[in-house]
Amino acid sequence: MLRFSRLASSAARHQRAALYSSRQFHSRFIAASTSGSGGGNGGDNAGDSAGRFYRIGAAAAAVAALAAAALSSPNADSRFPTAQVATATTSATGSTHVTYEQQLKQKRSQRRIVTPIDRFDNGGEIKRTDGLTAADAGDSRSLQKSALTRSAPAALPLAAGGAATGKSTAQRTVAEQQATLPAPAAPADSPGSVVTMSDRTGLPSRVPYLIIGSGFAGMAAARAIRASDPLSKVLMIGDEPYPPYLRPPLSKELWRRKDDRVKAMLSPLGDMRRNSWLFVEPDSFFIEPRRLHLADTGGVSLWKGRRVIALDIADKRVTLDSGDRIEYGKCLLATGGRPRTLPVFDAAAAQSPEVASRTAYFRNIDDFQSLRNKANQAKSVIVIGGGFLGCELAVSLTEVAKKTGLEVHQVFKESGTLAHVLPPHLSEHTSKFIAQSGVAQYPGERVTSVDWDSAAGQVKVGLSSGRSLSADLCLVAVGIEANTQLAESAGLEIDPGDGGFLVNAELEARADLYAAGDACSYYDVLLGRRRVEHVNHAEESGAVAGRNMASDPADPDRKRSTYQHQSSFWCNLANTLAWDAVGLVDSRLETQSFFAMPPLASDDGAAGSDTAEDYQYPGVVFYLKAGRVVGILLWNLPDEIFQDKKAFAPSRLNLARKVLAERQLADPAALQALAREFDVYQTVDDDYQDLKKYMETKERQQQQQAEASATANSSGPAATGVASAPVPA
């Protein structure tokens, strides 16, 4: 199969390419416009939105900047007309955006505030009331780094000391440097840094910030609190035995990695950035709960393997499954979700231990390890569910099949896979892809019975059509339920529709009590009440909740904010089946799709598709509600508008966010123009790559010329072969 990015790689092909649109419920595809002249983006409608979508403007500007540089070089090329460049450069001047990648970079730099090393970077002595040294506390790196960093602010005394001893600062030992430091000032206690310890257990009994749940939302909140209130002490309680980690690789990448790589990725020790991108931080990042009160500059403490079982809002206190009680100043509910079960499986499992041991649910690292072990032993598996998790795991299990011959079956009640999200034509395409990967599919089927077949030693699953399937293993992946059990003891309101703790647009459930991530049903000021189950939402909502928890009305830099971010999500089943989406992406809404297809008739004999059946091409799907765009799905279109490891590229997802925010009315012609704005033909990338190559060639030529003339000058006239003649008087 052709990789989608290659499809738009030649300008000639662009000129022939047509933008096809498909409207849901239409039985055939309509060629919505003729080919764009001079590339897809330069078509008839492209001009009317110039300037409105600054990201593409910025992309064009980036290309133009290269072109301008090319033109300013002495050997300017007539391929880039001056007028064209000038226009694009003007639009670039007005662009003041921050790209998604820049935001990420900023976020990553914020992380450094709270690394274990920086815990002691307060320029002061490491004081421990328990008489321990930092090395005793198991953090020798912290001690070493803190000693080094303490020397920096004390430049003057050190310089004086250096002069007295006749040694430079660099020559003196750390001990000598420390001896010359002024007496450290103890950090003033801020309300966010006061932790009370229990005399009985030696564990925190009162903390300023408490986070229930150590997933992505909890971690993002902890970071945001620390960024707003730098001396703050945060206690995070999680019932899993791991530090916070990313769940997406559990159903995707980890199945495609070699055993030793999987082992490294599942280890919460060592250097996360080198060994793993599963865990957000290594264990060593977190302060032990027993030492939280000792952290001079605050930090994040993780209490693992403990569950909060009750929440008392009036007394601002939680009870743990250990019986410990902790009072809080501000609390976040970041409890995520758990797999939804099917009553028919529950009933069978209650009757039969064999069914119980062969029925799997999937949410966490332990589930991954257990399913991997069982799948390696099994001959057959039935995946129940045609949503994200069911599809991803069905495809991932075919990786096991390649080694062991495992039979993979997938049963789902909808007519196609991912049918709750994708319009029918894309759902059909996805089903086809999954079937081609080696998964036997049973669409439109519900599980009506589950029994243990002792003769076969397998689980027998009866389906609504009357047929039955037997397998060694069943994996139930039929969605999640928000973990809202704490609502009962707290008297909190739950969204009657989607579940989740009901919170306002500031993610607040009650005074000093917040909820974020999968567990919250929040008020989206743009799209109405929602509960979202995706990583980007967990991270961004967690960050807003954290900032609001640490807000201070007296400090203009610590103001409360509403959660307005339109989170994105992605799915990646293969190179030619990957997408990102923003907003309400729900197939019950009307959709309109646009795809960049090869020419209808191939005039040069090149293979082209005569129908729109094959959605391996890039496209944009608009989800419409009351005549407005409320969701956008970017099909086989990378987020970055051009690819360059060294440069930040404008983001298509941010353009999608902007389209949603503008609440434009969506008539078909405008949508087609809008699809072009996403550079569906990927011409910006092509132009960028062309210009990069051109610039590199020019630079090389100039360098060669400079070298040649330098050689000529240094070698004198003889070397140049030009006879020196006296200058005429």
Ligand SMILES: Cc1cc2nc3c(=O)[nH]c(=O)nc-3n(C[C@H](O)[C@H](O)[C@H](O)COP(=O)(O)OP(=O)(O)OC[C@H]3O[C@@H](n4cnc5c(N)ncnc54)[C@H](O)[C@@H]3O)c2cc1C
């Ligand atoms: C296999 C898999 C693949 C996924 N793939 C994608 C993807 O490709 N793209 C995407 O955008 N999203 C994906 N998701 C969804 C994404 O992982 C979630 O949206 C995200 O993890 C939500 O984060 P969270 O912090 O809100 O909740 P969680 O990650 O569920 O974390 C909540 C934590 O709180 C703990 N907890 C719950 N109750 C208590 C309590 N009372 N006391 C103490 N601890 C408690 C839970 O055990 C859990 O550790 C995937 C999810 C799974 C499971």
